[in-house]
Amino acid sequence: MSIKVTRDRFKLAQVFTISRGSRIETNVLTVRITRNGVTGWGECVPYARYGETLDSVEAQIAGLPDDVTLETLQTLLPAGAARNAVDCALWDLEAKTSGKRVWELLGMPKPGPEITAYTLSLDTPETMQAQAAKNAFRPLLKIKLGTPDDMPRLEAVRAGAPDSTIIVDANEGWSAQVYADLAPHLLRLGVAMVEQPLPAGEDEALIGMDRPVPVCADESAHDRASLPKLTGKYDFVNIKLDKTGGLTEALKLREAALAQGYGVFVGCMVGSSLAMAPAVLLAQGAGFTDLDGPLLLGEDRDVPLLFDEAGVHPSSPDLWG
Secondary structure (H helix, E strand, O other), rough: EEEEEEEEEEEEEEEEEEEEEEEEEEEEEEEEEEOOEEEEEEEEEHHHHOOHHHHHHHHHHHOOOOOOHHHHHHHHHOOOHHHHHHHHHHHHHHHHHHHOOOHHOOOOOOOEEEOOOOEEEOOHHHHHHHHHHHHOOOOOEEOOOOOOOHHHHHHHHHHOOOOEEEEEEOOOOOOOOOHHHHHHHHHHHOOOEEEOOOOOHHHHHHHOOOOOOOOOEEOOOOOOHHHHHHOOOEEEEEOHHHOOOOOOHHHHHHHHHHHHOOOOEEEOOOHHHHHHHHHHHOOOOOOOEOOOOOHEEEEOOOOOEEEEEEEEOOOOOOOOO
């Protein structure tokens, strides 16, 4: 068996901004694992917020033995981008080798499309209102916030898309006081959920605070080991493959989170259709889904996922799984 890693760059359709900065492209690692002439592949997005770089993640993958399996991988690498790309490539390889879809291998019902959020990046209220109006036909919008001056942005997006369900992602950008001040307005404006309002290292402040709108853990939640630290702070868990280290752990985290009474939100980094494909399986029946990475790109894989009014559709075998 051989493992090959390549770097791919995808231009974004437009500048994408969150509270931590802006980008005009996304850089991903593509992993191809070949065994007996059959190749499976997967993708990951190294994320600086978690101390990852293209170099560091590529080095992690290069250190794996050639005979790595789905089972041994879980202990050879920690949760994170490197394990994700390899895990998803191994699932794809298993599907192609067996002639079965990954959902069949997992004993899951045949998957269908899931409504996905479409993300509006952080900008001036006027620009965000225009973007909201342009996308008001979408049933679910996610807006990037995370500054002390977000009220005008909230009002502007709601004015631009009066009928869309809105979820808010602060990306750790608020203080406890800012969140407390905004919370009743989130409710007034019909926001359905708010992601990671406080920095992960300061989220103890959420204990005992009113949560008129459900609060979702993102940067505070990675894999099942994260769950004990979320008690009393969060109502939802954002499960991303690049955080859990692949589909294997993500499915176990989903099961554990639901068993402990959390809602499940399936999210993504800004990646291609290859990165989203395994997550579509994870998103089946989730409370919220945000797998809009390909919609934010100006270019995609040769066989992209289908997005239409029904949402994001499961991948064809030509793409993954």
